[in-house]
Amino acid sequence: xxxxxxxxxLALALGLSNSExxxxxxxxxxxxxxxxxxxxxxxxxxxxxxxxxxHYLKKINESYESENAGYVEIGNKAVVFKVESHNHPxxxxxxQGAATGIGGxxxxxxxxxxxxxALLDSLKFGDINQPKVKNIFEGVVSGISDYGNSIxxxxxxxxxxxxxxxxxxxxxxxxxxxxxxxxxxxxxHADGPNKLIVYIGSKTGRDxxxxxxxxxxxxxxxxxxxxxxxxxxxxxxNLIEATLEILKLxxxxxxxxxxxxxxxxxxxxxxSKGGLGCEIYLDKVPKRQKDIKPWEIMLSESQERMVFxxxxxxxxxxxxxxxxxMVDFSVIGKTIEKKHYVVKKEENGDILADLPIDVxxxxxxxxxxxxxxxxxxxxxxxxxxxxxxxxxxxxxxxxIQNHNVxxxxxxxxxxxxxxxTNTLLIPGIADSSVLWFKxxxxxxxxxxxxxxxxxxxxPLEGTKNVVYEAARNLVSVGAxxxxxxxxxxxxxxxxxxxxxxxxxxxNGLIExxxxxxTPVVSGNVSFYNSYKDSSIYPTPVIGMxxxxxxxxxxxxxKFKNVGDFVYxxxxxxxxxxxxxxSIYLKIxxxxxxxxIDPVNPIFEKSLQNFILDLINKSVxxxxxxxxxxxxxxxxxESCIVSSLGFNGELGNSVEELFGENQGRFIISLSKDNDxxxxxxxxxxxxxxxxxxxxxxxxxxxNIGSTTFDLKKLTKLYFESISKxxxx
Amino acid sequence: MDKLTAGVVVFPGSNCDRxxxxxxxxxxxxxxxxxHDFDQALNYDLIFIPGGFSYGDYxxxxxxxxxxxxMKSVExxxxxxxGLVIGVCNGFQILTEVGILPGxxxxxxxxxxICEDVEIKVNNFETPFTNNIxxxxxxxxxxxxxxxxxxxxxxxxxSQIVIKYVENPNGSFEDxxxxxxxxxxxxxxxxxxxxxxxxxxxxxxxxxxxxxxxxYLSSGQSVKN
Numbered sequence: 001x002x003x004x005x006x007x008x009x010l011a012l013a014l015g016l017s018n019s020e021x022x023x024x025x026x027x028x029x030x031x032x033x034x035x036x037x038x039x040x041x042x043x044x045x046x047x048x049x050x051x052x053x054x055h056y057l058k059k060i061n062e063s064y065e066s067e068n069a070g071y072v073e074i075g076n077k078a079v080v081f082k083v084e085s086h087n088h089p090x091x092x093x094x095x096q097g098a099a100t101g102i103g104g105x106x107x108x109x110x111x112x113x114x115x116x117x118a119l120l121d122s123l124k125f126g127d128i129n130q131p132k133v134k135n136i137f138e139g140v141v142s143g144i145s146d147y148g149n150s151i152x153x154x155x156x157x158x159x160x161x162x163x164x165x166x167x168x169x170x171x172x173x174x175x176x177x178x179x180x181x182x183x184x185x186x187x188x189h190a191d192g193p194n195k196l197i198v199y200i201g202s203k204t205g206r207d208x209x210x211x212x213x214x215x216x217x218x219x220x221x222x223x224x225x226x227x228x229x230x231x232x233x234x235x236x237x238n239l240i241e242a243t244l245e246i247l248k249l250x251x252x253x254x255x256x257x258x259x260x261x262x263x264x265x266x267x268x269x270x271x272s273k274g275g276l277g278c279e280i281y282l283d284k285v286p287k288r289q290k291d292i293k294p295w296e297i298m299l300s301e302s303q304e305r306m307v308f309x310x311x312x313x314x315x316x317x318x319x320x321x322x323x324x325x326m327v328d329f330s331v332i333g334k335t336i337e338k339k340h341y342v343v344k345k346e347e348n349g350d351i352l353a354d355l356p357i358d359v360x361x362x363x364x365x366x367x368x369x370x371x372x373x374x375x376x377x378x379x380x381x382x383x384x385x386x387x388x389x390x391x392x393x394x395x396x397x398x399x400i401q402n403h404n405v406x407x408x409x410x411x412x413x414x415x416x417x418x419x420x421t422n423t424l425l426i427p428g429i430a431d432s433s434v435l436w437f438k439x440x441x442x443x444x445x446x447x448x449x450x451x452x453x454x455x456x457x458x459p460l461e462g463t464k465n466v467v468y469e470a471a472r473n474l475v476s477v478g479a480x481x482x483x484x485x486x487x488x489x490x491x492x493x494x495x496x497x498x499x500x501x502x503x504x505x506x507n508g509l510i511e512x513x514x515x516x517x518t519p520v521v522s523g524n525v526s527f528y529n530s531y532k533d534s535s536i537y538p539t540p541v542i543g544m545x546x547x548x549x550x551x552x553x554x555x556x557x558k559f560k561n562v563g564d565f566v567y568x569x570x571x572x573x574x575x576x577x578x579x580x581x582s583i584y585l586k587i588x589x590x591x592x593x594x595x596i597d598p599v600n601p602i603f604e605k606s607l608q609n610f611i612l613d614l615i616n617k618s619v620x621x622x623x624x625x626x627x628x629x630x631x632x633x634x635x636x637e638s639c640i641v642s643s644l645g646f647n648g649e650l651g652n653s654v655e656e657l658f659g660e661n662q663g664r665f666i667i668s669l670s671k672d673n674d675x676x677x678x679x680x681x682x683x684x685x686x687x688x689x690x691x692x693x694x695x696x697x698x699x700x701x702n703i704g705s706t707t708f709d710l711k712k713l714t715k716l717y718f719e720s721i722s723k724x725x726x727x
Numbered sequence: 728m729d730k731l732t733a734g735v736v737v738f739p740g741s742n743c744d745r746x747x748x749x750x751x752x753x754x755x756x757x758x759x760x761x762x763h764d765f766d767q768a769l770n771y772d773l774i775f776i777p778g779g780f781s782y783g784d785y786x787x788x789x790x791x792x793x794x795x796x797x798m799k800s801v802e803x804x805x806x807x808x809x810g811l812v813i814g815v816c817n818g819f820q821i822l823t824e825v826g827i828l829p830g831x832x833x834x835x836x837x838x839x840x841i842c843e844d845v846e847i848k849v850n851n852f853e854t855p856f857t858n859n860i861x862x863x864x865x866x867x868x869x870x871x872x873x874x875x876x877x878x879x880x881x882x883x884x885x886s887q888i889v890i891k892y893v894e895n896p897n898g899s900f901e902d903x904x905x906x907x908x909x910x911x912x913x914x915x916x917x918x919x920x921x922x923x924x925x926x927x928x929x930x931x932x933x934x935x936x937x938x939x940x941x942x943y944l945s946s947g948q949s950v951k952n
Contacts, residue, residue: 145840149870150780152742234740234783324762326739414840416870418922421746424929436927438749551927 007031014041020364027359035343035352038295039360042261043268046527049363052493053525056367056506060513060520068111068188068257069178070521072483074547077437078182079444080114082522083122083175083487083543087529089228090172094139098172099147099231103303105176106153107257110240111306113186113247114178117420118435119148120448121158121174122487122541126167128403128724136170138725143231144174145414150233151240155415156423157433157446162403165452165531173487173524175448175543177435186247188256190274190309190335195253197267197278197333198315200246200322201239201305202232204263205288209299235304238325243306245321251314258305264298266307267333268341272361277340280333281347294352298343309335366493370500379457382593384579387654392706395588395654400636400713402587405629406720407640429641430556431473431625434548443548445479448541451628453581454596456537459501461598462581463508463540465662468599470544471516472625475608476665478553478615479546484513486523486542491535493527501538509540515601518544555615557624558642564621564668564694566648568631569681570607571663572689574651579659583628588658597661604663610684611665619673619680626664632657634666635691636701640714645699648692652705668694730757731944734771736801736818738763738792743778743816743921750921751775754937766796769804772944776801778816778870778919788832788873789817789824798825805913811855811940812913816871819905819915828908828915830878836898840872844930846893847904847918851886854907855943856914856936865932867918869896874917876903884909890916 011021014037024032024040032040042048050057069082086101102119109116121144126133148155153176207229246252254274258266263285271278285297292300304327310318315331322329336342341360343353399405412427424443425434432447449470454462471481486509491498513520529536548554559566579585580594614620622642626634632650639646651657669677681688692703701708733756737744744760751758756773782791792798798821804810805827814822822828835841846864849857876899883906890905897917905916920933 142839149840149872150740150742150783152779232783234780234785237740237742237780237783324764413842416840416842418842418868418870418919419742419746421749421922421925421928424927 007034007037010034011037011041014038016041016044020044023364028355035295036355039264039298039353039355042264042299043360044363047260048265050525051363052366052527053502054365056503059506060510068108070483070485071112071185072521072545073182074442074444076182078114078180078185079177079545080109080112080180081175081177081485081543081545082108083173083448083485083541084108084524085171085173085487085489085526087169087171087489087526090136090140090170091168093228094136095143096228096230098140098143099233100229100303101172101174102144102147103231103236104259105174106151106236107259107306109176109178110243111186111188111255111257112178112180113184113255114180115244116153116176116178116240117422118177118446119153119155119174120446120543121155122171122448122450123158123160124166124171124452124539125162126164127162130167133167134725140170140172141411141414147231147233149416151237152419154417154419154423156417156435157427158412158448159450160408160411161452163452165536167531169529169531169536171489171529171539173489173541175485177446177545186255188254188270188273190270190276191253193276193335193337194312195335196310196312196315196331197280197335198308198310198318199285199305199330199332200242200308201327202235202302203286203288203328204292204297204300205302206292206296206300207302209296209301229301229303231303235327238327239304239306242321242325242327246308246318249314249317251311252308252318253311254309256307258307260301262298262300262302262305268357268361270307270309271335271341272357274335275339277336277338277342277357278333279336279342279344281344283346284330284332286328286330368499370496370503373497373500375497379593380595384585384594385589385591387589390588390654393708395584395658396632396636396708397716399584399587399629399633399658401716401720403721403724404583405633407718408721409718410722410725424551424554425477425556429558431476432479434477434554436551441550441552443551445474445477445546445548447473448543449473450539450541451581452537452539453586453592455505455540457581457593458596459504459538460508461596463505464512464599465596466540466542467509467512467516468604468662469625469627470542471518471608472665474544474546475611476555476557476623476625478555478612479548480612481516481518481544481546484518484520484542484544486520486540487526488523489526489529489536489539489541491527491529495535498535505538505540515605553615553618555620555623557638558622559638559644559668559694560621560642561670562644562694562696564670565674566646566666566668566691566694568689568691569611569665569667569686571661572687574656574659574661576655576659578661579655582630582658582660584630584654584658599662606684607663607686610681610686613680614667614677619677620667620669622668624666626666628660630658630660631664632703636713638666639701639710640717643697645695645697645701645710646692647695647699647702649704650691730755731772731941732756733758733773733775734761734769735775735777736761736763736797738781738795740781740783741777741779741817743919747775747777747921750924750933750937753924754934754941761797763795763797766799769800769810772811773940774801774804774810774812776812776814776818776821778818781817781821789820792821793825802827809910809912813856814915815919815921816917819917820873822913822915827913828906829882830876830906832873833875833877834873835875841896842870843896844868845896845918847890848893849889850891851889854889854911854914855940856907857889857939859939859942860935864893865935866923866930867920867932868922869918871917875899889914
């Protein structure tokens with residue numbers, strides 16, 4: 001009885017709830033022992049168990065979590081991609097948090113048998129004028145830079161935004177894209193009993209113990225540091241090469257990276273997905289220190305480790321490759337017919353755990369009937385403030401140098417975005433980046449997007465908007481959107497408002513994904529993100545991959561020639577009742593509220609197809625989607641990046657110039673193509689509005705009522721972030 | 728004449744090896760990778776030591792790679808066979824660490840990694856690596872954190888400074904971007920010509936260097952035995 005109480009206390013201390021503990025006892029028909037309780041605490045954590053999200057995620061895609069990452073097929077190639085968060089580690093240890101975030105997602109892609117070819121990141125911070133936030137910001141950027149550059153995977157695109165709600169809990173979401181020959185993709189499912197479980201990579205140490213449960217609670221401000229792992233990019237680089245060589249060997253059956261809950265989750269999931277059990281021998285796990293406890297070995301999240309399933313007799317070949325790349329090799333167990341998860345001290349030694357594998361792997365599922373919170377209705381009902389007495393030049397200056405709009409060059413210049421010599425569109429010159437399939441005409445376009453103001457004001461429509469914007473970003477360069485990965489960053493899942501936001505967001509994601517025929521193939525959920533005792537804005541981050549059929553047709557957002565016509569295509573008149581979430585309202589009026597503009601799926605689909613048609617027929621010289629900051633900001637971006645001016649009419653009201661509505665693109669084309677363009681749009685039924693003409697840089701940007709000095713704007717745009725950081 | 732051959736040395740941590748391979752093949756070289764754990768005669772027309780992070784660049788950049796067996800072969804190849812060697816970025820760092828090229832490369836004055844395209848001026852057109860360059864200023868990408876060239880006692884002859892930055896991005900001594908040894912067969916540079924080798928990539932200036940090497944090797948001055 002005393003022992004029973006002790007175990008229950010341990011279970012609760014490790015983050016399991018009373019009812020979860022009781023359900024474990026019931027399912028096992030006995031008390032778990034101390035060691036087993038540690039295993040449950042990790043495997044049933046939110047991070048590994050998806051307790052609060054499973055119910056909803058199943059609606060997206062039944063196989064959402066079945067493999068390490070999802071993929072789409074292009075010809076005989078499989079493009080594998082996924083996004084994952086490392087928010088909490090970055091809050092307490094920004095540099096290592098970001099570095100190991102890269103390492104982890106790269107191994108997910110690698111585990112599918114794909115060579116990682118690109119990284120993208122979505123970063124959210126507080127106000128970088130605050131010293132603590134600046135610290136987090138610089139740490140995260142250098143963590144990504146040092147790790148990503150060293151492993152030779154280019155960081156090709158991303159987004160960064162700043163909002164007070166991310167002050168203590170930054171969001172660091174990293175997406176990795178890899179390519180494999182379609183027929184050589186690898187599964188993480190064990191395919192039969194009596195196969196060897198082979199461990200390769202770094203030795204197991206004490207770092208990152210409880211990492212999975214750490215990611216599954218709010219930050220306390222104390223005792224958080226030991227949960228952070230330390231990265232070793234050199235070993236990761238070796239692990240990448242070793243894994244790709246090993247997967248070519250005969251007798252290698254399955255592969256899984258050791259992510260959250262390390263040896264435990266990788267081996268238990270591999271076996272259970274194959275409908276099998278397994279035995280693990282703890283003495284065989286390579287260890288960094290002698291005094292590490294058995295449960296610590298199981299739960300450690302030491303970085304740069306993988307497991308393989310190997311037919312007996314083929315392990316020496318694997319070992320040889322490991323020796324070449326200086327990574328540890330060890331056979332740590334085998335699969336068994338009986339569907340049990342068995343951990344032994346040594347092969348014929350004491351049994352530390354013997355659990356039905358399904359009980360261990362299948363965490364409980366929670367969901368509730370959500371009701372619409374009043375805050376949602378109140379926010380929508382807020383009236384937009386009437387902009388008055390502001391000088392246009394002043395507004396534009398403030399917006400263009402706001403860190404959310406200003407150039408992110410200071411950041412991306414620290415990333416090696418060209419290694420691999422596949423990067424056809426580099427960061428900063430287009431709405432998405434493009435990676436070439438060497439020696440072919442084909443390429444893929446990639447983007448990662450979010451909009452916390454939209455998703456806060458309306459999680460359903462906001463999420464749809466983010467998906468559509470991601471698609472627009474791909475379309476802007478000439479790519480056909482193919483598939484989605486997502487990272488759902490939310491607050492505390494027991495909070496009824498958060499639960500509602502999550503459900504709404506998932507519904508928006510599903511709707512948009514269906515409408516655009518772009519399935520969600522992989523994803524990640526991060527709960528417990530908070531700021532000052534309340535939850536962050538709901539922040540779904542969408543990664544998207546598209547296909548470029550002919551690289552000679554690629555476009556970007558740069559204006560090309562003086563005299564080219566500039567058009568607004570799509571929604572030409574702004575709906576001033578639906579400019580909620582516009583960045584100008586936030587920056588200039590400090591206002592967040594009102595209605596956001598919902599997407600119109602049918603209109604939007606035909607608009608996107610029309611833009612692709614213009615690009616494929618080489619009618620246009622430049623395409624840029626109108627997003628954060630509205631029409632004027634998009635035009636100014638094209639002018640700045642191309643060092644060319646503009647003359648024309650954009651509208652007179654601040655709502656027309658800075659209000660954000662959906663389904664709008666700026667394009668430029670040579671006069672010679674004007675007739676063809678107009679004919680094509682009439683035929684497609686797409687409306688357009690001529691904005692003006694491209695001019696010399698010295699002519700500045702003349703929008704009818706006002707002329708802006710382009711050189712001054714350019715300086716503000718490029719120097720804003722570097723000035724703040726380096727001051 | 729046989730097809731010209733090139734060997735790309737690969738250390739653990741090299742990450743521009745595949746880029747070098749691609750650029751060399753595009754320029755007509757029959758190319759092979761040379762895993763670093765190898766101490767035998769190098770029978771190639773050109774040895775390319777690529778960029779990356781050999782041994783993770785832990786300790787000091789290039790400091791561990793110098794102990795790899797292959798570097799002994801490279802030294803013999805340079806001294807005895809007078810073979811052509813080009814070291815780019817980490818390759819340049821390794822060549823200075825071994826002592827085949829003078830000076831050292833240390834952390835950029837900004838203390839940060841820099842990835843951008845820079846303009847470089849060609850200072851000497853009379854080398855095996857630059858003889859076919861037909862313009863004074865080239866545009867090449869750089870991507871490094873430790874690319875600031877320093878030399879304590881300047882033993883360099885002016886002609887050894889083959890390329891200079893137009894606008895110094897990292898604080899290098901005398902704007903140096905690339906140097907050659909006194910025997911003119913070993914060229915080290917921080918910018919990446921192999922990243923500027925294709926119209927598709929929007930830049931072909933790097934090919935001028937590969938074409939120079941080809942021209943030199945094909946003009947009867949071949950170093951091959």
